[in-house]
Amino acid sequence: MSLEFSQERVVGTPDAERARVLADPVFGEVMTDHMVTIKWSRERGWHDARLGAYGPLTLDPTAQVFHYGQEIFEGLKAYRRADGSIVSFRPDANAARLNTSAARMAMPALPEEAFLEALRLLVDADRDWVPTGEGRSLYLRPFMIATQSSLGFYRPSDSYLFVVVAGPAGAYFKGGVEPVSVWLTTDYTRAADGGTGAAKCGGNYAGTLVAQEQAAEHGCDQVVWLDAKERRWVDEMGTSNMFFVYGDRLVTPELTGTLLAGITRDSVLTLARDLGLVAEEGRISVEQWRADAEAGRLTEVFSCGTSSMITPVGRAKSADGEWLMGDGRPGAVTMRLRAELMGIQSGELPDRHGWVHKMA
Numbered sequence: 001m002s003l004e005f006s007q008e009r010v011v012g013t014p015d016a017e018r019a020r021v022l023a024d025p026v027f028g029e030v031m032t033d034h035m036v037t038i039k040w041s042r043e044r045g046w047h048d049a050r051l052g053a054y055g056p057l058t059l060d061p062t063a064q065v066f067h068y069g070q071e072i073f074e075g076l077k078a079y080r081r082a083d084g085s086i087v088s089f090r091p092d093a094n095a096a097r098l099n100t101s102a103a104r105m106a107m108p109a110l111p112e113e114a115f116l117e118a119l120r121l122l123v124d125a126d127r128d129w130v131p132t133g134e135g136r137s138l139y140l141r142p143f144m145i146a147t148q149s150s151l152g153f154y155r156p157s158d159s160y161l162f163v164v165v166a167g168p169a170g171a172y173f174k175g176g177v178e179p180v181s182v183w184l185t186t187d188y189t190r191a192a193d194g195g196t197g198a199a200k201c202g203g204n205y206a207g208t209l210v211a212q213e214q215a216a217e218h219g220c221d222q223v224v225w226l227d228a229k230e231r232r233w234v235d236e237m238g239t240s241n242m243f244f245v246y247g248d249r250l251v252t253p254e255l256t257g258t259l260l261a262g263i264t265r266d267s268v269l270t271l272a273r274d275l276g277l278v279a280e281e282g283r284i285s286v287e288q289w290r291a292d293a294e295a296g297r298l299t300e301v302f303s304c305g306t307s308s309m310i311t312p313v314g315r316a317k318s319a320d321g322e323w324l325m326g327d328g329r330p331g332a333v334t335m336r337l338r339a340e341l342m343g344i345q346s347g348e349l350p351d352r353h354g355w356v357h358k359m360a
């Protein structure tokens with residue numbers, strides 16, 4: 001049975017105020033006029049789906065999410081195209097990943113069509129909030145929290161709330177694309193074997209802030225996460241996946257269960273092969289990374305994820321020293337893949353894989 005959404009359209013933000021925000025949108029700062037909520041209870045399953053006014057949630061202080069961190073989320077973007085239509089990129093993959101995360105966190109699965117309908121209704125209601133301009137988008141943030149009021153912790157919550165909110169986002173790079181520097185921490189790890197590293201859950205983020213501060217103290221923009229056991233194998237970077245470029249061969253860390261299966265990562269694997277490059281999943285150690293970069297075999301490194309798309313890595317630093325990727329400037333393969341991905345999203349390049357979904 002599919003969910004019926006009740007819909008309440010609100011009198012929105014005044015046009016002049018919205019225009020001011022859209023003139024220079026800053027990711028995560030201003031949200032749109034609407035949100036979608038869907039409730040779940042053990043007795044009723046998913047129910048009470050609604051599109052309504054954006055606003056605070058009212059939760060009991062003992063709601064389980066506040067104490068035991070049962071929370072998962074997704075992140076994707078809607079783009080306004082030159083013809084005025086609004087599209088999103090592989091939202092079905094986000095729907096599937098939400099449910100993978102839900103299974104790991106003992107939360108209920110949300111039917112994919114309810115996830116997609118929630119996004120579609122929100123984008124349609126807030127279509128005037130989708131910015132125009134290269135690299136700009138409406139960022140969509142679906143999430144699910146445990147709402148049962150009880151400090152008892154002996155089994156998963158009896159009730160959950162799924163929410164989707166949205167806000168305009170500016171281009172990640174305002175001027176030209178700037179390479180980032182990365183700090184390889186051996187003091188902290190993000191995820192261990194058997195843990196929650198492959199789930200997109202808030203708790204994974206809370207534990208990484210201290211390492212991000214450490215990276216900044218070492219003059220670096222981002223943290224690189226190494227495996228928890230040997231502190232030797234590269235997992236990912238900050239909140240994005242990594243690619244290592246050896247001429248016309250790309251390697252990305254394999255999905256061992258301790259890293260997040262990025263949809264951008266998956267798309268880059270496919271696009272690289274479309275471009276005639278060899279794209280593989282494998283293991284990269286810190287020693288190999290450094291030796292190959294210093295020998296000139298490793299020509300480029302980049303990270304990828306929904307928020308930053310594709311970002312070149314120019315310089316790496318560890319407790320043992322620092323090294324450059326090539327001359328430290330964005331590499332040709334990185335920029336080619338970036339142009340390919342952004343071209344498909346904007347509609348300037350053909351969508352060969354059926355990744356683009358019309359939203360409004």
Ligand SMILES: *Cc1c(COP(=O)(O)O)cnc(C)c1O
Pocket residue numbers: 075200236238239240241260261262263264265304305306307
């Ligand atoms: C969301 C996320 C990514 C990137 O995933 P995309 O689907 O490409 O946006 C990578 N690593 C972590 C830890 C993440 O949370």
